[in-house]
Amino acid sequence: MFIQLISLSLQSIGKSLNSPWAVKLLILVSSFALAACLPVANAENSSAELPLIVDPVSLPSPVLMRPEQTETSIAPTALPPTPVATATEPPPVAPRSHYTLDATLNYELRQLQVTQTVDYLNDTATPLQELVLVVDANQTNNVFFLQNFDTTANGATASATLNGRYLSVTLTETLAVGARVQFSLSYLLALPAEQSSLGYWRQTNMGDWYPYVAAYDAENGWILDYPGQVGEHQTYPIANYDVSLSIENTVDDLVIAASAKPYKQTDGTYFYTHANARNFAFSISPEYATKSVTVDDIIVTSYYYPGYETAGAAALEATANALTLFGETYGAYPHDALDIVIADFGDGLEYDGLYFLGESYYRTYGGNSLGFLTMIAVHETAHQWWYGLVANNQAQDPWLDEAFAIYAEYLYYERFEPDWVDWWWRFRVDRHAATGNVDSTVGQFTNRRPYINAVYLRGVQFLHEVRLSIGAEAFADFSRTYLQTYQGEIVTPDDFWDHLAAYTTEAEISRWQAEYFSSQ
Numbered sequence: 001m002f003i004q005l006i007s008l009s010l011q012s013i014g015k016s017l018n019s020p021w022a023v024k025l026l027i028l029v030s031s032f033a034l035a036a037c038l039p040v041a042n043a044e045n046s047s048a049e050l051p052l053i054v055d056p057v058s059l060p061s062p063v064l065m066r067p068e069q070t071e072t073s074i075a076p077t078a079l080p081p082t083p084v085a086t087a088t089e090p091p092p093v094a095p096r097s098h099y100t101l102d103a104t105l106n107y108e109l110r111q112l113q114v115t116q117t118v119d120y121l122n123d124t125a126t127p128l129q130e131l132v133l134v135v136d137a138n139q140t141n142n143v144f145f146l147q148n149f150d151t152t153a154n155g156a157t158a159s160a161t162l163n164g165r166y167l168s169v170t171l172t173e174t175l176a177v178g179a180r181v182q183f184s185l186s187y188l189l190a191l192p193a194e195q196s197s198l199g200y201w202r203q204t205n206m207g208d209w210y211p212y213v214a215a216y217d218a219e220n221g222w223i224l225d226y227p228g229q230v231g232e233h234q235t236y237p238i239a240n241y242d243v244s245l246s247i248e249n250t251v252d253d254l255v256i257a258a259s260a261k262p263y264k265q266t267d268g269t270y271f272y273t274h275a276n277a278r279n280f281a282f283s284i285s286p287e288y289a290t291k292s293v294t295v296d297d298i299i300v301t302s303y304y305y306p307g308y309e310t311a312g313a314a315a316l317e318a319t320a321n322a323l324t325l326f327g328e329t330y331g332a333y334p335h336d337a338l339d340i341v342i343a344d345f346g347d348g349l350e351y352d353g354l355y356f357l358g359e360s361y362y363r364t365y366g367g368n369s370l371g372f373l374t375m376i377a378v379h380e381t382a383h384q385w386w387y388g389l390v391a392n393n394q395a396q397d398p399w400l401d402e403a404f405a406i407y408a409e410y411l412y413y414e415r416f417e418p419d420w421v422d423w424w425w426r427f428r429v430d431r432h433a434a435t436g437n438v439d440s441t442v443g444q445f446t447n448r449r450p451y452i453n454a455v456y457l458r459g460v461q462f463l464h465e466v467r468l469s470i471g472a473e474a475f476a477d478f479s480r481t482y483l484q485t486y487q488g489e490i491v492t493p494d495d496f497w498d499h500l501a502a503y504t505t506e507a508e509i510s511r512w513q514a515e516y517f518s519s520q
């Protein structure tokens, strides 16, 4: 996730960067801007601290479809012009936990009725007597309504208790390592009218909308971090998804962006499969225009609002280039599609197979790569590797994805904009006070700037120093083999250090740990 709250246009500044005074001006002006990561729920708190923000009231007025607006024209069987993948059947999938989500969206009411089946594979190293599901949708009142939990599916589940954002499931028998248990539940989601990843405004967003079984750590048990005041907090186990989405009480021209392309479509219903993935997200709007390109058989689609054709195309191009570069550098992108979705909320936010990119980036796009639209598009694309393929505990070890994602920006500029690499360092890193420990947790911060300075900026300085020390070729090999070793897993800092140890000396590692890290 990445955030940028500047509302100044960088266009004129970027065009005149050849003169030294302009560079100074840029540094001065951009010192008021802030690039950071935070949960969407905290956007209001944080933006109050900043002199220059994207003011929600300056956005074009959204047309809200509130529940009481029952007279709106309705086309029950409208077929959204959503791109459909050419595959007609789901691909074969590896043995994983499996989620089947049958969802019906009442578009007029913005309510989602879901029947969910979980086929959980105990891929931990521990026999389990209970399961804990993360229900982020229930962290605020009146959004998630559990209707039924089927404890009789195969006699294996005894009871289920929903307590805030956690659903505890007691098993009738201990679930052995490698064994499976199935259960189902149904619930209603009443999406709030807010500019967030789970809510609606100009767009209807469904991110983190369903309960999933938490990741499990052999030492500490279930990984159940609460949202912090900065950053993200979830730890996503990898799983397979089958999702159907039906839309009732719809409007004309709805367009659906999702973590995967539908492999089948019938009247008003879309069928998706998403294998070996961290999550499944949707975003729907009647206002989306789209542009697509195919990169090595991957369909990349940019969803944007009318008026942002140039920026929407630029986000698409940056993402396509980044997919190519990171595919070569790290390893193959694992899915057959990636969606870029303009966001009503600020910042960038990654999901597996889809990422959001704040509208402010489109508005301030200056016609070239020198700005946040390109940087954050590249950053969120990099999260498809460092978050998607190799996951981590985002609350406790955020550097394990964020430092890699921001360093991927540097690699992008080095490849595609070599004349602007120095600019990238100045703009992105050097103008801020990069201080703090790379291995800080999100819970250590109450606002974003110090968090970004520590985890991202010290993180990118650290990774760059590693690359300079071991050489670009060895660093590329380290990145590739690290990905190969840990893809599908949830890495820990120990995994990182163990892997790096093969590429450098103990003395170098000790020196880096002393300089950049707190707890090694």
Ligand SMILES: [Zn+2]
Residues within 6 Å of the ligand: 001, 002, 037, 379, 383, 401, 402, 405
């Ligand atoms: Zn990020």
